[in-house]
Amino acid sequence: MITGTRASRHQAITDLLTRHEVQSQTQLSQLLAEQGFSVTQATLSRDLDELGAVKLRREGQLVYAVAAEGGDGLTVASLGEPDGRLRKVCNDLLVSAEWAENLVVLKTPPGGASLLASAIDHARPQDVLGTIAGDDTIMVITTSRAAAPVVTEHFLQLAQGQA
Structure with a gap:
């Protein structure tokens, strides 16, 4: 994976939010670092804004979610039918x-x-x-x-x- 581009970082963020229930930007930053992305808090905040990320209540906790590509719905956990x-x-x-x-x-x-x-x-x-x-x-x-x-x-x- 190319880790230097904005598009690859956005894809990594979307993928991480799909697989993990991310509760904070700090947690997301750590997950990105494990994949070779080094981002500042300001960049991460801007990325989340550009991706249209919002926080949803999931099992009593607020977690980040983004709309899936192609309009297929949320990328946080499986929400069933x-x-x-x-x-x-x-x-x-x-x-x-x-x-x-x-x-x-x-x-x-x-x-x-x-x-x-x-x-x-x-x-x-x-x-x-x-x-x-x-x-x-x-x-x-x-x-x-x-x-x-x-x-x-x-x-x-x-x-x-x-x-």
């Missing part, structure tokens, strides 16, 4: 959900929207055409006006562990 992953990510990240016309607006903590949108896209819930994610807001496009309140309620139930 698409509905199971969507349930877990909604529970971890969904702050609020409201609808208007055929749109549902979901709010997450800063940096969490792309992770939740990726989980939604991967699960392909009924009556959802697609998502558009910003930093902390997701717009979910539903198939009809009638579907929007049903989809909104579904996401809220997932977040509360009821679905």
